[in-house]
Amino acid sequence: MAAQQERTCDVAVIGAGTAGIIAEKRARAAGAETLLIDATFSGTTCADVGCMPSKLLIAAADVAFGVSEAECFGITATSRIDGAAVMQRLRRHRDRFVQGVRSGFSRLPEGTCLRGRARFTGPDTLELDDGTRIRARAIVIATGSEPAVPKPFRALGARVLTNRNLFDLPDLPESVGVIGAGAVGIELAQALARLGVRVEVFDAGRTLAGLPEGVSAELCRILSREFAIHQETEPRAEPDGEGLRLIREGGSARFDRLLVAAGRPPQLDALDLEKAGLDLDDKGIPRFDPQTLQCGEQPIFIAGDANHERPLLHEAADEGAIAGENAARFPDLAKLKRPVPMAITFCRPDAAVIGTLPTEDNGLVTGCADYARQGRARVMGRAQGICEIYADRDGGRLRGAALCAPHGEHLAHELAWAISCGLSASEMLDLPFYHPTLEEGLKPALRQICELAATSQGQRAGGDILPGDQC
Numbered sequence: 163m164a165a166q167q168e169r170t171c172d173v174a175v176i177g178a179g180t181a182g183i184i185a186e187k188r189a190r191a192a193g194a195e196t197l198l199i200d201a202t203f204s205g206t207t208c209a210d211v212g213c214m215p216s217k218l219l220i221a222a223a224d225v226a227f228g229v230s231e232a233e234c235f236g237i238t239a240t241s242r243i244d245g246a247a248v249m250q251r252l253r254r255h256r257d258r259f260v261q262g263v264r265s266g267f268s269r270l271p272e273g274t275c276l277r278g279r280a281r282f283t284g285p286d287t288l289e290l291d292d293g294t295r296i297r298a299r300a301i302v303i304a305t306g307s308e309p310a311v312p313k314p315f316r317a318l319g320a321r322v323l324t325n326r327n328l329f330d331l332p333d334l335p336e337s338v339g340v341i342g343a344g345a346v347g348i349e350l351a352q353a354l355a356r357l358g359v360r361v362e363v364f365d366a367g368r369t370l371a372g373l374p375e376g377v378s379a380e381l382c383r384i385l386s387r388e389f390a391i392h393q394e395t396e397p398r399a400e401p402d403g404e405g406l407r408l409i410r411e412g413g414s415a416r417f418d419r420l421l422v423a424a425g426r427p428p429q430l431d432a433l434d435l436e437k438a439g440l441d442l443d444d445k446g447i448p449r450f451d452p453q454t455l456q457c458g459e460q461p462i463f464i465a466g467d468a469n470h471e472r473p474l475l476h477e478a479a480d481e482g483a484i485a486g487e488n489a490a491r492f493p494d495l496a497k498l499k500r501p502v503p504m505a506i507t508f509c510r511p512d513a514a515v516i517g518t519l520p521t522e523d524n525g526l527v528t529g530c531a532d533y534a535r536q537g538r539a540r541v542m543g544r545a546q547g548i549c550e551i552y553a554d555r556d557g558g559r560l561r562g563a564a565l566c567a568p569h570g571e572h573l574a575h576e577l578a579w580a581i582s583c584g585l586s587a588s589e590m591l592d593l594p595f596y597h598p599t600l601e602e603g604l605k606p607a608l609r610q611i612c613e614l615a616a617t618s619q620g621q622r623a624g625g626d627i628l629p630g631d632q633c
């Protein structure tokens with residue numbers, strides 16, 4: 163990856179995260195000569211500081227929580243959480259995921275990888291911080307996003323944690339204040355709390371993890387048994403010895419560390435986008451076509467968190483593929499068939515938002531399932547949560563869902579797949595539902611939709627009485 167002074171290529175990809183790696187691969191497969199540029203080649207946000215380490219922390223928290231709940235099954239168990247060992251296991255696995263990505267870089271054709279921070283000097287030219295100049299027929303922007311640290315917290319220095327440094331802590335802190343109740347804040351707050359850290363969450367908004375109000379209120383009620391959640395508040399912070407104090411109307415609390423999970427704006431500032439002649443929106447993001455990923459009429463494409471459309475891993479991968487292919491075949495552009503939107507937050511119970519939510523004028527009806535009485539959930543000692551399913555009043559075709567329910571990640575997929583297939587509630591009721599499963603718990607919501615839409619409840623209408631339904 164030696165620095166060079168002048169390079170030309172068909173397609174230059176800025177950013178070697180998930181979107182960029184896939185964009186480069188697809189462009190090369192389409193016959194383009196490619197360059198993959200990255201400031202660090204750290205091995206993707208997902209593997210290094212995002213999806214994978216956060217799920218490793220949650221996996222440890224699940225084990226600790228299982229032990230703490232064992233007594234209700236008649237099992238006596240005690241746990242001692244060794245925070246240093248928890249973090250060591252996390253890093254051991256995280257580092258393997260990262261190593262897997264990095265070894266992929268070394269298998270790319272010689273000279274493809276260029277290390278450096280890129281910025282535009284014209285619509286088809288880039289310059290790296292070491293002075294290397296690049297001319298490309300087409301350019302893919304795949305620069306990802308970065309955690310926002312609101313100004314009032316910046317003076318706290320090393321007391322501030324984000325997803326960038328949390329997973330490198332040698333041990334678990336005793337107490338953490340969390341700013342932000344989005345997916346990052348909620349997942350990490352609960353995992354830390356279950357691992358014995360004293361946690362409180364503070365959010366400026368009224369809802370958790372992007373959920374609609376009713377489901378958010380239910381999730382908040384459930385999570386509040388484990389840690390405090392303060393909504394509609396923007397606390398200020400001041401240093402307090404080695405730790406900090408969060409101050410808001412009605413009180414203050416001291417914490418060892420502050421985890422800031424206050425959103426992830428795209429990383430575009432350093433790119434000098436104005437030199438590329440792109441039309442930018444009020445947040446400085448290039449206007450682009452979500453199907454082709456093209457920015458305006460230029461041979462420039464934007465994929466993954468950088469475009470802020472759907473900042474999720476599977477979307478970054480899809481977008482990278484189409485952006486890379488279109489960059490190679492410009493101006494003959496392919497269109498991405500966008501999947502049904504689906505966002506899962508891996509708290510317990512899992513939370514998810516899928517497809518279209520009801521508004522005052524989109525004619526959707528809501529069926530609701532309650533997991534507090536559901537048979538399998540009770541068997542598992544996990545009987546809590548709800549699932550709302552949204553469907554057309556006319557015909558009962560499924561359009562969306564929101565849930566917080568045990569093993570909700572799987573329910574979310576099943577609902578997203580049913581919506582993708584264009585099923586109605588009565589058609590979904592005609593599919594096989596094994597007993598006793600959490601999937602059965604969706605039936606009351608589907609039946610309610612059939613009633614509201616005045617459609618048949620499917621061939622097996624009234625044919626099953628499930629344990630849990632009636633007690």
Ligand SMILES: Cc1cc2nc3c(=O)[nH]c(=O)nc-3n(C[C@H](O)[C@H](O)[C@H](O)COP(=O)(O)OP(=O)(O)OC[C@H]3O[C@@H](n4cnc5c(N)ncnc54)[C@H](O)[C@@H]3O)c2cc1C
Pocket residue numbers: 176177178179180181182199200201202203204205206207208211212213214216278279280281304305306307325346429432433465466467468473474475476478
């Ligand atoms: C804590 C956490 C947990 C998450 N969990 C999940 C999850 O469970 N499921 C899920 O679907 N999503 C999850 N996400 C979101 C997911 O990780 C992202 O959507 C995804 O990784 C974005 O990939 P990307 O390719 O767009 O960006 P990245 O992987 O961030 O890649 C961007 C790259 O661009 C490089 N770069 C930036 N600017 C420049 C420049 N000027 N010049 C050169 N290089 C540059 C950076 O060095 C970086 O390597 C999580 C995110 C976080 C933070």
Ligand SMILES: NC(=O)c1ccc[n+]([C@@H]2O[C@H](COP(=O)([O-])OP(=O)(O)OC[C@H]3O[C@@H](n4cnc5c(N)ncnc54)[C@H](O)[C@@H]3O)[C@@H](O)[C@H]2O)c1
Pocket residue numbers: 312341342343344345346347349364365366367395396397423424425426472473474505506507508
């Ligand atoms: N399981 C997953 O798929 C997963 C997990 C983590 C992250 N992600 C992705 O990462 C993205 C970013 O996640 P995130 O949680 O950082 O951002 P987010 O935008 O979803 O949530 C940020 C929250 O911080 C609050 N906030 C902002 N400034 C504040 C302040 N000063 N005081 C109090 N509250 C404040 C906002 O009200 C908001 O609720 C998500 O949208 C998601 O796409 C996905």
